[in-house]
Amino acid sequence: MPFDLSLYLITDAELCAGIGLEKTVEAAVQGGITMVQLRDKHASDEHMIAQAKRLKAVLAGSGVPLIINDRLVVAAESGADGLHVGQSDTAVQEARQTLGSNAIIGLSINTLTQLQDAPLELLDYVGLGPVFATASKQDHAQPIGFEGLAQLASASQLPCVAIGGLKAEHAARVKAAGADGSAVISAICGQPDPRLAAQAFHSP
Numbered sequence: 001m002p003f004d005l006s007l008y009l010i011t012d013a014e015l016c017a018g019i020g021l022e023k024t025v026e027a028a029v030q031g032g033i034t035m036v037q038l039r040d041k042h043a044s045d046e047h048m049i050a051q052a053k054r055l056k057a058v059l060a061g062s063g064v065p066l067i068i069n070d071r072l073v074v075a076a077e078s079g080a081d082g083l084h085v086g087q088s089d090t091a092v093q094e095a096r097q098t099l100g101s102n103a104i105i106g107l108s109i110n111t112l113t114q115l116q117d118a119p120l121e122l123l124d125y126v127g128l129g130p131v132f133a134t135a136s137k138q139d140h141a142q143p144i145g146f147e148g149l150a151q152l153a154s155a156s157q158l159p160c161v162a163i164g165g166l167k168a169e170h171a172a173r174v175k176a177a178g179a180d181g182s183a184v185i186s187a188i189c190g191q192p193d194p195r196l197a198a199q200a201f202h203s204p
């Protein structure tokens with residue numbers, strides 16, 4: 001499936017509890033998100049598979065791919081379009097072998113060494129961050145700022161998305177630093193109007 005990293009929504013079920021996950025994603029698609037990642041650190045695999053199937057139904061016909069965070073088995077069994085892994089998650093090689101050549105596979109990168117060590121030929125994109133410290137990921141790595149983002153983006157031979165503490169007001173600087181787009185949780189999840197929150201990234 002073709003993909004576009006311009007505005008990548010990562011879900012948080014707790015933050016979205018008011019409006020609900022499906023309704024948040026539906027509204028965010030109307031607001032112009034281009035990718036969705038289902039991320040839930042607490043749910044069982046079975047719960048995540050069922051949730052992923054509901055999100056696939058919401059996304060049907062939109063052209064927006066659904067990526068699964070961390071869990072290879074969920075990506076393999078839910079009909080999702082791909083998997084995002086971090087440095088300590090399932091190896092990219094195993095993910096590619098299991099999901100096949102059509103799956104979209106992304107890897108988190110925080111340093112130049114991690115980028116140099118990444119199996120680029122097996123990856124579709126990299127997530128660069130955190131740009132800023134964020135409460136959405138308690139164990140996040142050292143923030144890299146826009147300077148670090150620019151260094152990593154210029155060294156990356158793959159499409160790249162910036163992540164970590166990003167708001168609509170940062171969208172232009174993210175692009176200027178060389179990233180293809182912004183990945184966000186709290187700038188959309190839990191916002192009173194997720195459609196407007198997403199739209200703000202396109203016309204900040």
Ligand SMILES: Cc1ncc(COP(=O)(O)OP(=O)(O)O)c(N)n1
Pocket residue numbers: 008010037039069070084085086087089106107108109126127128137161163183
């Ligand atoms: C697009 C994108 N980039 C980075 C991450 C972070 O992945 P990881 O380091 O594995 O941390 P967790 O999200 O698993 O807590 C991401 N999820 N998405």
Ligand SMILES: Cc1nc(C(=O)O)sc1CCOP(=O)(O)O
Pocket residue numbers: 010108127128129130131133134135136137140141163164165166183184185186187
């Ligand atoms: C899931 C995640 N990964 C990060 C990384 O740096 O790899 S930062 C992060 C949380 C992003 O949430 P928010 O947009 O609310 O700051």
Ligand SMILES: [Mg+2]
Pocket residue numbers: 069070084085086089
């Ligand atoms: Mg992870």
